[in-house]
Amino acid sequence: MSTVSGELQMHTHIVHVHPAPGSYNAMLTQTAGQRLRAAGGTVTVSDLYQAGFDPVERADHYKSRAATESFAALNEQRHAWKTDTLPADVAAEIGLLEQADLVILQFPLWWHGPPAMLKGWMDRVFVSGGLYTSRMRYDAGYFRGRRALVSVTTGAPRGAFGPGGRGGNFDTMLWPVQYSMHYLGFSVLPPFISYGVQGHGYSYEDENVLHDRLKRNLDDWSMRLSGLDEAKPLDFPGWADWHEDGSAVAANVLFESGAT
Amino acid sequence: MSTVSGELQMHTHIVHVHPAPGSYNAMLTQTAGQRLRAAGGTVTVSDLYQAGFDPVERADHYKSRAATESFAALNEQRHAWKTDTLPADVAAEIGLLEQADLVILQFPLWWHGPPAMLKGWMDRVFVSGGLYTSRMRYDAGYFRGRRALVSVTTGAPRGAFGPGGRGGNFDTMLWPVQYSMHYLGFSVLPPFISYGVQGHGYSYEDENVLHDRLKRNLDDWSMRLSGLDEAKPLDFPGWADWHEDGSAVAANVLFESGAT
Numbered sequence: 042m043s044t045v046s047g048e049l050q051m052h053t054h055i056v057h058v059h060p061a062p063g064s065y066n067a068m069l070t071q072t073a074g075q076r077l078r079a080a081g082g083t084v085t086v087s088d089l090y091q092a093g094f095d096p097v098e099r100a101d102h103y104k105s106r107a108a109t110e111s112f113a114a115l116n117e118q119r120h121a122w123k124t125d126t127l128p129a130d131v132a133a134e135i136g137l138l139e140q141a142d143l144v145i146l147q148f149p150l151w152w153h154g155p156p157a158m159l160k161g162w163m164d165r166v167f168v169s170g171g172l173y174t175s176r177m178r179y180d181a182g183y184f185r186g187r188r189a190l191v192s193v194t195t196g197a198p199r200g201a202f203g204p205g206g207r208g209g210n211f212d213t214m215l216w217p218v219q220y221s222m223h224y225l226g227f228s229v230l231p232p233f234i235s236y237g238v239q240g241h242g243y244s245y246e247d248e249n250v251l252h253d254r255l256k257r258n259l260d261d262w263s264m265r266l267s268g269l270d271e272a273k274p275l276d277f278p279g280w281a282d283w284h285e286d287g288s289a290v291a292a293n294v295l296f297e298s299g300a301t
Numbered sequence: 302m303s304t305v306s307g308e309l310q311m312h313t314h315i316v317h318v319h320p321a322p323g324s325y326n327a328m329l330t331q332t333a334g335q336r337l338r339a340a341g342g343t344v345t346v347s348d349l350y351q352a353g354f355d356p357v358e359r360a361d362h363y364k365s366r367a368a369t370e371s372f373a374a375l376n377e378q379r380h381a382w383k384t385d386t387l388p389a390d391v392a393a394e395i396g397l398l399e400q401a402d403l404v405i406l407q408f409p410l411w412w413h414g415p416p417a418m419l420k421g422w423m424d425r426v427f428v429s430g431g432l433y434t435s436r437m438r439y440d441a442g443y444f445r446g447r448r449a450l451v452s453v454t455t456g457a458p459r460g461a462f463g464p465g466g467r468g469g470n471f472d473t474m475l476w477p478v479q480y481s482m483h484y485l486g487f488s489v490l491p492p493f494i495s496y497g498v499q500g501h502g503y504s505y506e507d508e509n510v511l512h513d514r515l516k517r518n519l520d521d522w523s524m525r526l527s528g529l530d531e532a533k534p535l536d537f538p539g540w541a542d543w544h545e546d547g548s549a550v551a552a553n554v555l556f557e558s559g560a561t
Binding site for chain 2: 090152213291
C-alpha cells in the first residue's frame, strides 16, 4: 500500500493488451515497469494476449451453475463469488487487482475504444456480487482509495483528435472504460495518450522523425509516472450527485466527459 | 436494395450478441425479424455467440502473412484483403454486411458499452484496406447509402441514464460503436434502448409489471422498425467538417455526442 510519500513501496499492476510482443505498447509497459521500480515500487503485469485470456463471458466458464436452464452472466458471477467457484483466470486477475495501489490499463485504440481482449477482461473480471454490489459502487466502490490510469496509443496523429475531430474526442472515447474503473471505486487519473504510433513503412512522417518522437514520448510517460501524486483525478459524479433512481441531482455536462 | 417505398424488399442483417438463446435480446431480434419480413423485407442474422465467433484479433487468424517477425493487425488485414486470404469467418460476415440495406446491432450494455464479442467482431470484420482506406471513410465510406441501427438493453431503469446520471449518457456510451459505423459510411439511425431488462428474481418491479412493460417494449421496437424512413440519422461530422490534418473546421459539441 501507499505510504505518505506516495510512490515509495507503491505496488502497480499493469494490464497489458497488445497482440505483438515487440509493439510500442510493450515499450510503454516496459518503460512504466522500469520507472516505477526505480522509484522503489513493485510492479506486476497481466499480458492478456500472451496469457491467452478468453474475453468471452459465457456459461462454459462456470463449473458450478446457479441456474442451468439459461445463462444470466450477473447471476452466475454472484453465485461463483459466493460459492468460491470463480473461473481460475478470473480469480487470478482479481487477486492481482487487490494487491495494487495503482492499476494501469495499457492498450491501443481500436475502433474508438479498447480491443475486445480488454473489454472482455472487464466483462469477466469485474464480478457482480464480489467487486461491486448495488451500494458498493462508485465513491463507495470496492477499490476506493486506489488509483487507475489509462495509457492508450493511436495510429492517427494528435491533430485528428478533439471535439469534432476526425478521430474522435478522448473524453468521449475513454469514458466507458474510465467510468467503469470509477464504478469499481478507483480514482481515475487523467489518461496518457501516445499519438501517431505507426508501424515502419506506414508512417506519415520521416522514419527518423517518427523514431525520435516516439522515443521522447517514452520519456514523457516516464515523467508522467514520476508525478502521479500531483495528478488530480478525473471528476466523475458520486452518490451525493444522484437521486435515489440514479438521475442527476444537477445535470452537469462536465460529468459527461470526465473532463478535468 | 431499397426501392422508393423504402421497406419494400429491404434486406436487413442483424448482428445478434447475447450468450443466452432465450434472452430478451433474442426476443428483440425475433421481433425485428418478424416485423421486417411482414413488411416484405428479407432478414439474415449473425448470432455471434451461437456461431462461436472468436473476437480476438491476432496472428493465428492469418494463413498468409504479410510479415511474420511481428504482428501488426492493420498490415495483415490489408494483405489478407489484397491476396483474398481473409479468415473464413470474417469473409462470411463481410458478405452478410454487403447484402444489407440496414444493419442492426443487437446487444446488452455491459460495462458502458458492447460485450467483447461485438467489439471483437468490429476489430476483426472491419478490415483495413477492404472496408475502409484513408479516403474511403465516413461520408465517403464503403457502406454509404446503407443504414445502421443500434438496439441495446440495460439492466438499470430508464431514470438512471442521461447527462450526469448514474448509469451514464447513451450519447456518450454508444458514441464509439455508432461513430465506427459512420466511419464505414453507414447512416446511423437513433438507437433503440430497452431499459430495465431484469432477469426473473432480480427485478426492482413486480414480476407482472416487469413482464407487461417488456412486452410493450417489443411492440415499441416493432413500431420503431415500421417507421424507419421517417427517422433522421444521427448528425456526425464528415469530410467537409475537417481540415486536412483531421482537426475540426468548427468545433461543435453536438458532433461530440452524435446527438440529433
